[in-house]
Amino acid sequence: MLVTGASSGIGAGLAEEFARRGAVVGLCARRQDRLAEVLGRCRVHSPESRMWLTDLADAGAVDALAAAALDELGGVDVLVNNAGIPKRRHVTRLDSATVESVMNINYLSPVRLTLALLPAMIERGEGRIINVSSVAATLSSPGESAYDASKAALTAFSEAMAVDLWETGVKVLVVYPGLVDTELFSLPDNDPVLDAPVRPIPVVELVAAVFDALDRNAAQVYVPKWFGEVAAQKAADVGGFLAGSAAFVADQRRQV
Ligand SMILES: NC(=O)c1ccc[n+]([C@@H]2O[C@H](COP(=O)([O-])OP(=O)(O)OC[C@H]3O[C@@H](n4cnc5c(N)ncnc54)[C@H](OP(=O)(O)O)[C@@H]3O)[C@@H](O)[C@H]2O)c1
Incomplete structure (x- = not known):
């Protein structure tokens, strides 16, 4: 199996749990x-595990990663497209180059990697693709339009792909983390995080929910679960939801 963005946070947590369960x-x-630290922890349980240093912003490097994984792992039965970058920037300060770079890492690179690994999965008649999206994909977090759109694109691609692959034995799971305690919120070149009335959950909680979703063969999982209910409420009244988001942001601005 292959996990992108495995050096920290959710990717590290998922990789270690897969290794603990015996996966290479x-x-x-x-x-x-x-x-290397994460690899060391994986190798305690799964000595054949290995790592590749890859910048997923580089399309050629994505292709090379796919080829190396197929060759050196002897195939990829589970692909976790987890790597991603945040982009908290008000739309009035966004430029096209930034939007393209976010789209490249959060959408185009997982799609490229998926397309490279898919034929072998189909040939084998089984496989799992786990795409780490975000509640931002459905809730359209304010101040994160570039990020939201990249995750929405990944979600739409994943769902259409799931249907296309329905009869092949390759299953697709879309993961919608809410707020998870990782380094994502301290990366530079981002606006400050809004003071959301939501406590971040630990990575282990997210990891447990993903494995539960895999066991149930679910198509999607919101973590925590209640974010799924918020998404349903938004779908029922988009205008009302956006008005509520705007009021929340205005309130935050007043407090600064
Ligand atoms: N934390 C949350 O609350 C939350 C909520 C919703 C969705 N998510 C999603 O969860 C995923 C994992 O994020 P996280 O929260 O675990 O944050 P994180 O600890 O910052 O992990 C991000 C991972 O992506 C990798 N990455 C970033 N750019 C890359 C590039 N160009 N090439 C290769 N790898 C790259 C990073 O590794 P290197 O820097 O070593 O390359 C790191 O391993 C992301 O897709 C994120 O959008 C997180």
């Missing part, structure tokens, strides 16, 4: 020291 895990990310 392939890890990828850019930070060598952090990835």
